[in-house]
Amino acid sequence: MTLLALGINHRTASVAVREQVAFTPAQFESALGELRCLPHVSEAAVLSTCNRTELYCVTDEAGERTVLDWLGRFHGLAVEEISRCAYHYIDAAAARHLMRVAVGLDSMVLGEPQILGQLKEAYQQSRSAKGLGGELERLFQHTFAVAKQVRTETGIGKNPVSVAYAAVSMASRIFDDFGRASALLIGAGETIELVARHLSEAGVRKLTVANRTRERAQALAGPLGGEAITLPEIPDALERADIVISSTAAPLPILGKGMVERALKKRRHRPVFMVDIAVPRDIEPEVGELADVFLYTVDDLEEVIEENRRHRQVAADQAESLIEHGVVSWEQERRVRDGGELIRDYRRHGEAMRDESRDQALERLARGEDPAKVVERLAHQLANRFMHQPTLALREAASRENHEVLSAAPRVLLPPKPAFEKPAPSAKRQKDDSPA
Missing domain, CATH: 3.40.50.720 (NAD(P)-binding Rossmann-like Domain)
Structure with a gap:
């Protein structure tokens, strides 16, 4: 699945356009309900302020167009009109954008603190409307932690302006x-x-x-x-x-x-x-x-606002660095989660094959078949089943010269070589140690 951030703000759209795309408090629940039910959307959150309207969604590849079409329908606007002033970010870029918004780096007034409170309110509304799943929940929590770090470790919040x-x-x-x-x-x-x-x-x-x-x-x-x-x-x-x-x-x-x-x-x-x-x-x-x-x-x-922005630029540069660390950390956690899901799926698949082969072996034993032959067949069957899919994948990688897969395969499929192997005794040593 893909993380998508799509929206407009004070830099891309005039106030006349922004007020047409804004969501009123009375519209939030119905908007989130519709957005969450779109065919290519599994999670959704809406942020709408005087300076921006943004949708954060977990989608598949077709989700961006689906979300854009819905935004036009909901507000009775032509999609082309919104497209002219809309921006979109995917995955790591979307996470980075959300963190920059939370810290105030994307605000009209650089570093203004109001947006973090507005973002937390949008998070709570989306959560109450059951728009959030695990992916967006973790992203928002990570974003709030990064925003707190930026406020604590930089001067972005000193001499507040808004x-x-x-x-x-x-x-x-x-x-x-x-x-x-x-x-x-x-x-x-x-x-x-x-x-x-x-x-x-x-x-x-x-x-x-x-x-x-x-x-x-x-x-x-x-x-x-x-x-x-x-x-x-x-x-x-x-x-x-x-x-x-x-x-x-x-x-x-x-x-x-x-x-x-x-x-x-x-x-x-x-x-x-x-x-x-x-x-x-x-x-x-x-x-x-x-x-x-x-x-x-x-x-x-x-x-x-531009005058205020200059006074905060040094702190903003420090904030950008902290955000980059935050994005890297979020990506790493995401990869670990994806790896964990793959491992769980792989183990479930292996356990299913094990249970099926075991049940078949027990049935043969119950019928009185030779235990040695049953065990030999069980071992042969398990080995073939476990090696079948990796073998097909390796052949496919070799035929396509996919060196990335071929170079990773030994680390994944073969046991590691011992760090130290005791050398075999030499002929001279064997002779010296022979009994007199």
């Missing part, structure tokens, strides 16, 4: 003094929590958190001295907001052009800085056409 940090950093270029700015944050997930923390540390004058439930918004805003509101209260809060940052899992936009236009009129057209971190987008793209709005998406944060 999309949230990049958004606040960009806002600081527009607002010289956060102490005079009011911020509205929409959502209450980990990204918004990071944004709220960064803004609070930067000294923002007023912080308002809007969420579907007031309790969740209060849990985030309360410790930072902010205000909690529900989504229907956003229009009023929008009138007072200088900074708007949104990151929810809503399937449709929360802020429309009309709502923002009305808020701008009441603000007397004082400018508003907006960042839409969500995929699918929370803010209609048309909002960016308004004269007094500076609207950015996650794709627009690349300049800030």
